[in-house]
Amino acid sequence: MSFRELQKSQSLPDIEQEVLEFWDSDDTFRRSTEERPDAPRFVFFEGPPTANGHPGTHHVLARTVKDTICRYKTMRGFLVERKAGWDTHGLPVEIGVEKQLNLESKEDIEKYGVAEFTEKCLHSVFTYKDEWEQLTRRMGYWVDLSDPYVTCTNDYVESVWHILKLMWDRDLIYKGHKILPYCPRCGTPLSSHEVAQGYRDAVDPSVFIRMKLTDAPDTSFLVWTTTPWTLISNVALAVAPTESYVKVKSGGENLILAEALLSVLDEEYEVLESYMGLDLIGKEYEPLYTFVPVDKKAWYVIGGDFVTLEDGTGIVHTAPAFGEDDYRAGIEHDLPFVQPVDDTGSFTAEVKPWAGMFIKDADPLIMEDLDERGLLYKSATVTHTYPFCWRCDSPLVYYARHSWYVRTTQFKSEMLANNARIKWHPKEIGANRLGDWLENNVDWAVSRDRYWGTPLNIWVCEECEHQDCIGSIAELRERGGDTVPSEVDLHKPAVDDVKLTCGECGGVMTRTPEVVDCWFDTGSMPYAQWHWPFENVEQFERSFPADFIAEGVDQTRGWFYSLLAISTIVSGTSSFRRCVVNDMVLDEHGKKMSKSVGNVVDSFGIMAEQGADALRWYLMSTSPPWVPTRFDVGGVKEVASKVLDTLRNTYGFFALYANIDGYDPDEHFAPLKDRPTIDEGGQEAAAVRP
DSSP states (O other), X not given: OOHHHHHTXXXXXXXXXXXXXXXXXXXXXXXXXXXXXXXXXXXBOXXXXXXXXXXXHHHHHHHHHHHHHHHHHHHTXXXXXOEEEEOOOSHHHHHHHHHHHTOOSHHHHHHHOHHHHHHHHHHHTTTTHHHHHHHHHHTTOOOEEEEEEETTSHHHHHHHXXXXXXHHHTTOEEEEEEEEEEETTTTEEOOHHHHTTSEEXXXXXXXXXXXXXXXXXXXXXXXXXXXXXXXXXXXXXXXXXXXXXXXXEETTEEEEEEGGGGXXXXXXXXXXXXXXXXXXXXXXXXXXXXXXXXXXXXXXXXEOXXXXXXXXXXXXXXXXXXXXXXXXXXXXXXXXXXXXXXXXXXXXXXXXXGTTSBHHHHHHXXXXXXXXXXXXXXXXXEEEEEEBOTTTOOBOEEEEEEEXXXXXGGGHHHHHHHHHHXXXXXXXXXXXXIHHHHHTOOOEEOEESOSSSOBOOEEEETTTOOEEEOOSHHHHHHHHGGGSOXXXXXXXXXXXXXXXXXXXXXXXXXXXXXXXXXXXXXXXXXXXXXXXXXXXXXXXXXXXXXXXXXXXXXXXXXXXXXXXXXXXXXXXXXXXXXXXEEOOXXXXXXXXOOXXXXXOOOHHHHHHHHXXXXXXXHXXXXXXXXXXXXXXXXXXXXXIIIIIHHHHHHHHHHHHHHHHTTOOGGGTSOOGGGSOOBOTTSSBOOOOOX
């Protein structure tokens, strides 16, 4: 394209279209990599978007950050390959299909048919792929869409299986029964890094309950809870052994509570007796409910190091089936395990008054029942931070459940050390947001009780319960024999038909039904994008670790963590060296953009009117990427008029005289292959990668 041809363009969008067409005809992006095979490499990993949702303005920001750095390094003489990727597994896809089919539960999915459901999931994962590719091209983001990695392909799944097998062989995967954050709507537990993405303020009941002493019915323990539904499963009360407690007379009744929390009482009081918490241990009280028979001693006071005097009454209601502290106390004191709640978060048949009712919906009815029986001291509401499902927005419940875990706690020090070596922008993301969280790392609950995902590659013997982990398709064929079809599909339900022979007893081995956390899928991408180690081993070695990644702040405990955790365990190092983190794009009033609110910005419309360069420049210049951006369409127009129009006019002045003088840029620039590679210090760079 000549200077004169560009000069004829009347608007920035028109100029951009001409540039895009030139890049296509010249094959510029491909040439920028293929024509410099011996240049030092600058490795970039693309975080895979989910193409079953519309791209938004925040995606333009993230892609602009990526493109800016990658283009800069390309212009400095580096070879910068940019392989695209698509995240195609997990709850985002399943929930979209459920809405499409009007399915409301896992039971509905089972009735519809798992095979039919997963087939729908497969066909839905690229619903908006064309929109994503249009956005990518229109905004000028250079990434290779011709050969992307796709997390649902057999090749990708096989690499994930291999990684899991490596962990299995090192005794890093186990099945445990623990308290887990559980989504009743989705019917599956969540990992701690998923939970971290869903916290927000919630309004819950604040309930003070009387629990009468069996040997002194005129005296009650005053107990506080924000989860009345768990009172059905109460089997103990916990006190702080070394704190002071008092028995008071207030409003004509005797109550026992922590001395430091007497302010919760509604009426004046007289202290009758004083105790240490230790003095109360062993005292028995009357149960609130006995819907579920208990097989062990229950309804007495225990000591608990988790009891604090920051709120409540200093006496903690304990239900071992619901709550991590409660669960540990139940094991320590051999308490009964009462869990009359099913997988949908509804009370089971034993709880006759509220059988089949969702537990949170039963809260007001339970409070009403306690009030009628004279056991409700008072009630109000409390606003506190509570976790919600990051995908379906349902409140999570802490259940005791079986799940498969990866022993990430065994690598806490290594992950902290590797995190410290990453150059984070801004620094506080790595040092504080991720670093502090790694300090409290728990084992990764890696299994999901769902359908569309990488099947967990563990088979269990139906006779002796021996367990085996399968690490490849070849191993599956060797062990599964005739049960493995010639064209194997590694997804549910087809893979569930594959039976193995137990090497211990000769019995039949069946695959455990769970699928793998989709964050494990995406965190495996440095390996699985190349189908490592089954092929492309040299390509993988040239591309690991990444020099640079960039995504939104919500990925800190998502993709960033899963990348770090998996590569630390598999390779001993972080899979990325530098990370730029962008924050949210808000509306001009500082509110989160939402379709339901109607404040979503149409990126395509803005680019059509003002040009992609105006939008990109605005997003990068209006505030640092890691600071929330209040999006103002007027600001984009100002960029177009004051910055880009000025640049265009300056260029037009140059082009006028360049054309008059017959200026030929090729005479003034060395061919690409002859240009030296310049590092960031201004010196010729050594080849830092093969």
